[in-house]
Amino acid sequence: xxxxxxxxxxxxxxxxxxxxxxxxxxxxxxxxxxxxxxxxxxxxxxxxxxxxxxxxxxxxxxxxxxxxxxxxxxxxxxxxxxxxxxxxxxxxxxxxxxxxxxxxxxxxxxxxxxx
Amino acid sequence: xxxxxxxxxxxxxxxxxxxxxxxxxxxxxxxxxxxxxxxxxxxxxxxxxxxxxxxxxxxxxxxxxxxxxxxxxxxxxxxxxxxxxxxxxxxxxxxxxxxxxxxxxxxxxxxxxx
Numbered sequence: 001x002x003x004x005x006x007x008x009x010x011x012x013x014x015x016x017x018x019x020x021x022x023x024x025x026x027x028x029x030x031x032x033x034x035x036x037x038x039x040x041x042x043x044x045x046x047x048x049x050x051x052x053x054x055x056x057x058x059x060x061x062x063x064x065x066x067x068x069x070x071x072x073x074x075x076x077x078x079x080x081x082x083x084x085x086x087x088x089x090x091x092x093x094x095x096x097x098x099x100x101x102x103x104x105x106x107x108x109x110x111x112x113x114x115x
Numbered sequence: 116x117x118x119x120x121x122x123x124x125x126x127x128x129x130x131x132x133x134x135x136x137x138x139x140x141x142x143x144x145x146x147x148x149x150x151x152x153x154x155x156x157x158x159x160x161x162x163x164x165x166x167x168x169x170x171x172x173x174x175x176x177x178x179x180x181x182x183x184x185x186x187x188x189x190x191x192x193x194x195x196x197x198x199x200x201x202x203x204x205x206x207x208x209x210x211x212x213x214x215x216x217x218x219x220x221x222x223x224x225x226x227x228x229x
Binding site: 004033035041043048056091093098100101103104105107108109 | 147149157158164166204206215221222
């Protein structure tokens with residue numbers, strides 16, 4: 001079974017530029033998550049999708065971050081314009097549902113450096 | 116603030132020793148907890164889980180203990196190996212309004228010395 005795929009693996013941009021990350025979840029997984037992991041910290045949930053609907057985006061900085069999952073499969077996360085504090089690893093994860101006992105399966109992440 | 120936290124940011128052990136990693140949680144509504152292992156350059160990987168109706172669960176070389184009275188979790192790794200070196204996170208599934216939100220703590224870095 002293929003795992004969660006993410007691209008690109010690394011990205012370096014200057015502040016105020018825009019950037020986009022792509023994620024393809026495990027086949028058949030209805031729920032997709034984007035997490036931000038700043039160095040030395042645990043992953044922080046940015047947005048959670050169930051199929052193509054948003055379950056939770058309360059911690060997504062909506063003035064600069066956007067995410068979509070139009071067909072309920074793969075997803076993109078965009079930052080525009082980027083700030084220095086956006087430097088982090090962006091992790092995508094998927095699970096089969098949103099129930100109590102869901103285990104998350106993570107991709108390897110995209111490491112973003114904002115200069 | 117974070118609802119899940121870890122007591123020790125770094126734990127150093129000798130190969131063959133047993134390791135204990137602790138975690139505190141504050142959301143009394145959480146009833147499912149997971150430990151993840153994150154190796155350098157990779158995403159977190161599921162290790163073991165426990166439901167709130169249990170106080171102990173064992174896997175291969177790993178045991179998770181849950182104390183709901185003091186809202187505390189621990190991960191015990193027996194006969195720690197160099198391959199166990201990683202950052203370990205506890206996570207809780209918080210039910211804010213129907214759908215469960217997986218929430219992670221800060222993590223503990225486990226360093227195993229050969």
